[in-house]
Amino acid sequence: MKKIILSALVLATVFTSCKGEKKEKVEAKEAVKVETNVSELNNVDVQNSIVTWKGAKPTGTHDGTVHLKSGGLLIENGKLTEGEFVIDMTTIKNVDMIGSDGAGNIEGHLSGPDFFDVPVYPTTKFVITKVEDTEGKLAVTGNLQIKDVTKSITIPASISTVDGVTIFKSDVFNINRADFNIKYKSKTFFKDLKDKFVDDLIEMSFVVKTKN
Structure with a gap:
């Protein structure tokens, strides 16, 4: 008999990395077609789950x-097999300047059309398409949707x-x-x-x- 444990994870988004510091990135590939609908597996504890970001x-x-909105994580016979996770982009918060006008300015800018255009795209979604387990460390591949672009990425978990x-x-x-396709002051799109x-x-x- 299959044991199903529901959970959720989500992805939040903001620019990062320090000047002169090289960081590896996950490779973004074409999105993978998903046959199974796991959106109804919704038992996330949104009060005790959190996504953190750092930008520079x-x-x-x-x-x-950024807080979670909904999602489901399916575990069968003790192994993670599927999941669909949603984050609520309306909950973007800046922590290092909390309580100041600066924090509000950052949150407003990230929510605006220069970055995530939250009024138009209020959520971000990650749908698991493959899970590989190597000595207890998971390589979780899934379709990450940000605004109107969806790419397949693999993350460690x-x-x-x-x-x-x-x-x-x-x-x-x-x-x-x-x-x-988030272009604001990006060296990928602007050379000067x-x-x-x-x-x-x-x-x-x-x-x-x-x-629980």
Whole structure:
């Protein structure tokens, strides 16, 4: 009999990386066709799950959080097999300047058309298409949708269950916002920015828990 544990994870997005610091990024490929609909597997503990982001430009860095909206994680015979995860882009928060006008300005800019255009695209989605387990470390491949672009990426993660709560946790990883056509002050699209650029890489991590 299959054991199903529901959970959720999601991806949030913002620019990252420090000037002069080389970071590896996950490779963005063409999206994979998904046959199974797991959107009804919805048992995420949105109050105790969080996505974190960190971003940078030559003058400094900023970090923050995005909350989860919904999603499901399917485990069969003790192994992760499928999942669909949604983040609520309306919950983008800046943490390092919390309580200041600066934090509000950053949140507003990220929510606007220069970046994620949240009024038009209020959610981001990640749908798992493949999971490989190598000595306890998961390589989770899935379709990441940001705005109107969907790409397949593979991220490192681990999963555990403690006292009936399943925890899906990612390592820190980076994606390239240019792959998702987010152009604001991107060196990929503009060649004369000098030190006025915003780095293309997005640094992300998450801890996602099921309801008990």
